Amino acid sequence: MKTTSMRSKLFGVMILLAFSLGTQAQNNPREKMTPDQRAAKQTEILKKKLNLSDEQAAKISEINLKYANQNKEARSKMRKKVTEMANKHQADIESVLTPDQIKQYQDLKEKRKMRMQKRIREHRPDKQ
Secondary structure, rough: OOOHHHHHHHHHHHHHHHHHHHHHHHHOOOOOOOOOHHHHHHHHHHHHHHOHHHHHHHHHHHHHHHHHHOOOOOOOOHHHHHHHHHHHHHHHHOOOOOOHHHHHHHHHHHHHHHHHHHHHHHHHHHHO
16 A cells, blocks of 8 residues: 555656656757756656655666657657658648649748748747
């Protein structure tokens, strides 16, 4: 019973930790942490909040690193899949259009891209 309670508390803290790290990353998008850095930061937070022993912290660090690496790999695969889908989507649309319409379509996409870049620069003045 005590183990279940501790596990549920640990799980809750992990969820809060993941949320807080996600929020911090949104506040500073330029701060890209490596899986090693992410695992170390998560472990440090848990060590302080749960008063972990050095042995517990070492084990949790290994666990955090394992999952940080898996998350990085999963995100990479997902990014590739989304890119493939976007390319296929564009090719399918262009297969229906005339050459003139394709040119107009590409111009529309370029204008949209420029607007998005402008918005990003407006929110990140240090990047101009």
